[in-house]
Amino acid sequence: MTSKEIFAKLHEVAFNPKQQLNQYLADGKKVVLVTYYTPNEIIHSMGLVPMGVWGADIQLNQSKKYFPAFICSIMQSILELGINGTYKGASALVVPSLCDSLKCIGQNWKYAVKDIPFIPMSYPQNRKPDYGKRFTKAGYERVISDLEAITGAHFSDDNLRVSNHIYNEHNAVMREFAEVASEYEVSAQERSDVFKSAWFMLPEEHTTLVKELIERLKEGPKDSRKVRVLVSGILADAPQLLELFEKYGIKVAFDDVCDESRQYKKDVPETIQNPMDGLVEKFCSMDDDTLLYDADKKRVDYIVTEAQKHHAEGVIVLMTKFCDPEEFDYVPIKRACEKAGLHQVNIEVDRQMVNYEQAATQLEAFSELF
């Protein structure tokens, strides 16, 4: 396939997750909905299909009944989609306890979406010490036991070892794609499609396509745009927003986006004999993330370092409205960027944006700084 054909296929998947869900169900597979840092390797190892839920740009109606007005619209839209039947057929929803908003969704989900059971994944605040690792392991064991009870599937160490390897390979391919997309001609929309489609496909299927895509891209022209940026935030998938990047000649040189590169930074150490311990080690070794507790805010240096490494002269922070963790991190990020001589801009986004004029003005003015 040509790169255009592969991009078209991934775009189709990224924009039609319902079709993917129905296809997996028609193939006799059971689908488990997952969000941020859920143990997808475990779900996969049990023969289930983990499919990402990141909400959608929809009008919120029924979900408003369960939340106050000033709360993350990503999470609200996940509940809205649950209530309106979009996820119908899924066996369960696994949600980690990584932010206050995510903590809220579980109880509301139980009341509002009765046909899809909710499985909590409780992560420790302090994940590095031994007790943090034991806590994480206990959380994974709870997920396994709930999944076994709900789906009838069985867990085994041997299968988890295989899934860990499959996910590690996918991580490596996604990391390589991010580097290739930084160097070669890839639009913001195409880049987003590759990351977004990963949430709706089995990793082994996605790996095959992205591997081929990388080879095709390397045969193509290198990107010569002047304005190179690192994009940071929870989500960066709104087509209208991505279109503006193209309009103003802004190249995404790298990202620090929740549902994009942040997912693929760490692998399960396969040298650890027990695959569950390896998976625990993966989570506990993660850093540089808004939702992972870090009193030293090492993420700030990470953003500056990655921007410089990828020859980006600017950082665009896409600030999800009402996301406290992201807002807390913004001030040190801004200061660090200024100190490093990087232009930066903070653009507020949410799941219910209908007008991108303000974002357009900010991006246009930002591109004029270079």
Next chain:
Amino acid sequence: MYTLGVDIGSTTAKAVILENGERIVASSIIIATVGTSGVQNAVTEVLDKSGLRMEDMTAVVATGYGRQTYEQADYQISELSCHAIGAHFVFPDVHTVIDIGGQDAKVLSLNERGQLANFAMNDKCAAGTGRFLDVMASILNLKISDLEKEAAKATEPAQISSTCTVFAESEVISQLANGVKIPDVVAGICSSVASRVASLVRRVGVQEKVCMTGGVAQNGGVRLALEKELGVPILYDDKAQLMGALGASLYAFNKENKKNNT
């Protein structure tokens, strides 16, 4: 060389014609929202005032909220860059520009050469914008132009929430119901806008000299409240509302000049 700058804002359309990037030949301000005939009326008026024709313009630059829709423009550029250029033209040693328009507020940081170096815009919220003042003036049955002189009469300015236009509206009604005098309420409203905008200024950094542009700059009550909030004098020129169009016209001149010199 004549150049035309057109600033199509959310509540007004502005046009400025410059001669050789130095002398303002004519200007026009028409109250009209984007998508109406406001921009055409502003251009017609500025041409009439100058005695020039569209064909006499070497270049036309559009800026502002409706910049994409003005088909006669040779170039378009963001209003942030235009306000920076315009403010630097009027105040050559300015480093911070506070532009409060009809529906948004922006703070620009200018480098030593007067170029835009950094900026911040308000969140998607009417608080701290011209729209906030419109809503409040309407509740008080005052004209926008009356707000300044009413605020000047205040003896005990009221406390008005700077968080939300809708909440502030209820607060103003409560204050009036409690017998608070209108000038004190108006002074509270001006302080509310100033407080909101000051936080935006601090985000970028207060670097003297500071000036105000945009329609709200004409309101001395807000200017004074902002000076108090920031603790620095704020420069003002009666061309404040035209600064975007002026910057656009200057941008057009610079662009053409550069083209002619290469």
